[in-house]
Amino acid sequence: MTDDRVSPQRPPRRPQVFRLDDRDLTLAPPEPEPDDSSAAIPDPARKRSGAVSRFGMTLGGLFWTAAGGVASLAAYVGLSRLVSDLYAQSPVLGYVGLAATAVLVLVGAVLLGREVAGLARLAHLDRVRDKAASAIAQDDRALAEAVARDMLRLTADQPPLARARADLRGHLAGIIDGADLVRLTERTLLPALDARARQMVSEAARNVSVVTAVSPRALVDLVFVLYTAVSLMRRLAQLYGGRPGALGMVRLVRHVLGHLAITGGMAAGDTLVQQIIGQGLAARLSAKLGEGVVNGLLTARLGLAAIAVTRPLPFTALPAPRLADVATGLLRKAEEDEAASPR
Template sequence: MSDERTSPRRPQVFRLDEAAITMAPPEPAEPAFPPPVPAPEPRRAWGMSLAGLFWSALGGVLSLMAYVGLSQLIGDLFARAEWLGYVGLAFTATLLAALVAILAREIAGLARLTRLDDIRARAEKALAEDDRTLAESVVRDVLRLSAETPSLARARTDLEGHMSGIIDGADLMHLAERTLLAGLDSRARQMVSDAARNVSVVTAVSPRAVMDLAFVLYSAVTLMRRLARLYGGRPGTLGTVRLVRHVLGHLAVTGGMAAGDTLVQQIVGQGLAARLSARLGEGVVNGLLTARLGLAAIAVTRPLPFTALPAPRLADVASGLLRKAEEEEAAASRRQ
């Protein structure tokens, strides 16, 4: 018995199609890598931050104070004379109607700035992916933005005639930029150049630094608003605050007044700032700062990125500052 158990099994020959033969199922293959561990679910943040909660509560308190004050005022007016009460009601209704109109205008201005940002983001995506459908949607939005500019009527007609053609997405974006924005870019450069020249002249003759600072801030904010209107945005007060923040953020990302600009190299390399008088030097620097802010405003308010057309440089919009400063310095030296 033990010999039979320990004896090796002899080799046998069989056929796979025999009825007595059964095939064992294949063993499951072991995974080469361990199964991924599911990431822990992020903790849900509060629906409103502490700052948002504070401002909401403050707005509610101020609204209640205004309501109680107005109701007490109207009650006192009716107690004095009935016609005074109705006059108070009329003024209150006019005040509320004006407040609603102002809020509606501010919301519309913020919405238009947001629309410009959205169009520019989709335009960059259409250019990167050469997406014809997305590019056509972007171009139609730009056409609607330019509908309020009478000088672009012929350009809109020409561009609409090319919309039905077989054009790639990137080429359609380039065509829209050349057709619609070339004239606007030229006007924007002129606006920036005029603002920089005015700031340079006024701050050069201004007797006080406080007046210089106030005029530079006023000119820069006014220039940003004008550029936004030129490209289709109509910012109100809140929209202007957002636009200024956007421009300053763009300057922070791009490095502000870059030292590689040709105009800055000309000032530093030729020692022009050292040869100019103190007032003329301050005027040139203030004009350059205004021009740099204007270029940043063009970059953040233009609905399409600069691809087919060259982006304006500091030397393009502020080159006259140096020439004018040199002429004034030469005239002053001749008088001496």
């Protein structure tokens, strides 16, 4: 049984040659695009996430905001009740409690302001780095000039860079390409800071290696390594204009660890790691010296990740520091100590 609505199959047409400017040529209308039935089906998860995003806050952010509000109300009720009880005992005690509460609130507001300012400075470094990457990718002159001016403000409190800032201001109007302006900014302002950052990482790795090699307790090693790593990240952030507070350090540590996870930790293709594996250096060293070398290398790798996170510009015109640049002296010292130790 056949359906009358179905037209019979047309015979295939033979290929023909025609000119595009032929007046007798008639173009067929474009075929309608197939209807995507999946687009018409609403996604409940997407709908829920969209409802949350309309308020400008995720569920996690809403939770912590509510928790902070409840904690603030509880602190207010507790302090007001304490002051009332003190005043009921004696007016003098009530005034003393009120003065102490005022000092507590004032100092807490100052500390909170410092933490917020530290978080804002770290976020500003991220924004400058993102703008620089966009300016290079899009060759955007206006965006590149904004990046250069941001870098001038970030380094305004560093007297050794006064000559470099003057040179950059003199070239702002002469560079036409946005990517070239970002690279010029990097070559002008960051070489001295990068050299200081590499020196910081090298010193921290050497200190960790020495302390780990001579320390008799594993707990002392752990505490010193953690203290050195956190201190190194803070000093690198201050060097590049971050100056984080306590909350800023938590955010910075998360960024550094995330960067290590993305880059794969200690890269197996690094020339320094190849030197250790190829020459069997770790096998020739004693147990404590070998442990010191490994801890020093891990500290150096952590420092390199901190440089990548806190540096306000990506490495484009200047080469990124490698593990061999900051830890070569570490291996040389370990070999010398092993050769000098009594057999």
